[in-house]
Amino acid sequence: MNRKLWINLMIAMLVAGLFMTVSCAKKTIVSDGTTIEDQAMVEAAAAAEAKALAEQERIKAQDLQDQMANEQALKEAKIIAARNRFGNQNIHFDFDSAQLSSMAKLLIKEKAEWLGDNSGVVAVIEGHCDERGTTDYNIALGERRAIAVKNYLVNLGISGSRLTTVSFGEEKPLDSGANEAAYRKNRRAQFVIK
Template structure:
């Protein structure tokens, strides 16, 4: 009887041990998240490092390309601005006439200011040569006005030469009253017709 009870206790102990062992084997294991990601992506540390370096290089290339494009745009804008300034300066040179008082070939204060601007333009554009035209209003004889127009043109030429412009770049011609800007017989018309005008050769 005792043997049978002992045997039952041994069997129970073996059974409990077996159950404990089975429970321990069936316990789920927690995997390393990094290892899972690595397995899921199929990417090793070396591959990841290479990918990140490639992405960094691509980003730097894109930033460099954007910077170069911005520099090219700025250079084009500066060139366009310089070109516009050149055109505007030439327009001012050609379209701002030197005006004279009635029956006079003397330069006014305003005329001298304009001539200094014109001298600056000529110095900045050494390849340009110009013709200085002398003009008069319609009052006076044709012969007198031709002589007055010549004096006006020569006065302007002399002033520019004294400012340092080469005389070889400055021609003169007189048209007297032949080419008025405004043919009306008014004081306003007479005023703008009494002029020295510049033409680039």
């Protein structure tokens, strides 16, 4: 009986040992190719999504940079347009007069605003006349016209040190015609930015 007991005990220990070995052993996952393929697809999808997000961010950054460049170009274009308008809009006078009309005063106020916004600008105010009258008289009249414009600008708050005057009399006509339309164009104060 002793021998049967020992055999039963040995079988019981062997079963217990196998049970322990099987339950405590490192479990290996038997996988077929589909799980590896699934893992690869998940990783590829994540990489594609990350790449797409990076591309979206790059596009947003480029769009922002383009927008800033466009705004800067627009700002510069406005500055150039305002500068050109300042230099190209002349103050016109009646025949044999240095009095500023209401239209001339509005134009000078616009020029004063531009000069106020551009404090580094120095301007020359040129006085011009039509061809009627003597050379000396027209030089004096052109000077009175330029001074009238300068004084109005100074009264609007522009420093007189930024403005100089010169008279060309009848020497630099805009229109060389000998009719009233040409004379009207030539009776002017003109701005030149230094």
